[in-house]
Amino acid sequence: MARTGNKNVQAKLVLLGDMGAGKTSLVLRFVKGQFLEYQESTIGAAFFTQVLSLNQVTIKFDIWDTAGQERYHSLAPMYYRGAAAAVVVYDITSMDSFVRAKKWVQELQRQGNPNLIMFLAGNKADLAEKRKVGFEDGEQFAKENGMVFLETSAKTAQNVNELFYEIAKKLAKASPSRPTGMKLHRGSQDGGRRLFCCSV
Numbered sequence: 064m065a066r067t068g069n070k071n072v073q074a075k076l077v078l079l080g081d082m083g084a085g086k087t088s089l090v091l092r093f094v095k096g097q098f099l100e101y102q103e104s105t106i107g108a109a110f111f112t113q114v115l116s117l118n119q120v121t122i123k124f125d126i127w128d129t130a131g132q133e134r135y136h137s138l139a140p141m142y143y144r145g146a147a148a149a150v151v152v153y154d155i156t157s158m159d160s161f162v163r164a165k166k167w168v169q170e171l172q173r174q175g176n177p178n179l180i181m182f183l184a185g186n187k188a189d190l191a192e193k194r195k196v197g198f199e200d201g202e203q204f205a206k207e208n209g210m211v212f213l214e215t216s217a218k219t220a221q222n223v224n225e226l227f228y229e230i231a232k233k234l235a236k237a238s239p240s241r242p243t244g245m246k247l248h249r250g251s252q253d254g255g256r257r258l259f260c261c262s263v
């Protein structure tokens with residue numbers, strides 16, 4: 064395969080949403096291919112990395128998985144500031160989590176990065192019998208706010224890779240070519256946790 068024209072993109076990605084919506088579970092499904100029935104609530108935030116290749120573009124995701132508990136709300140700007148993409152997650156079995164997701168979207172819109180690419184994930188799609196938020200409600204809200212919308216399940220893996228591929232596609236389009244290349248930390252694909260980070 065021709066190696067010319069390869070593009071390397073490093074992108075900061077943040078997940079936001081109510082506690083228990085499944086942010087950590089989505090990231091763990093994507094980064095490690097695993098799912099825990101009793102996933103612990105995140106404290107502060109957790110950091111993961113993952114590399115995705117799309118045709119001639121290699122995307123290195125720096126993923127900030129934030130804590131949904133209200134007491135950590137004030138930390139959130141630290142994680143979404145400078146982010147290229149944000150995934151706002153709600154739980155389709157919880158109307159409260161959908162209301163919370165809308166608030167996150169408003170906060171992101173107010174914080175003034177017009178280039179932020181936003182995604183809406185209605186998670187726990189496997190729990191269809193307990194559904195409280197209609198597919199159309201998520202779709203409609205996403206449309207009104209220029210977001211890409213998917214219903215996902217970290218448990219069954221439904222649409223999880225698709226979500227990150229959609230993000231990668233948008234980022235690849237949005238980011239300028241860097242012909243000299245950047246260093247990729249391929250060794251960190253296992254999604255190591257680091258509590259303190261980072262330059263923005």
Ligand SMILES: Nc1nc2c(ncn2[C@@H]2O[C@H](COP(=O)(O)OP(=O)(O)OP(=O)(O)O)[C@@H](O)[C@H]2O)c(=O)[nH]1
Pocket residue numbers: 080081082083084085086087088089099100101102103104105106129130131132186187188189190215216217218219
């Ligand atoms: N059935 C089902 N359960 C899920 C799914 N995703 C997450 N869960 C469960 O929901 C609970 C909460 O998931 P987490 O990933 O910890 O949620 P979170 O958004 O990271 O929560 P905080 O860290 O508190 O903000 C866990 O017990 C998960 O096993 C899903 O797609 N389907």
Ligand SMILES: [Mg+2]
Pocket residue numbers: 086087088103104105128129130131
């Ligand atoms: Mg979590």
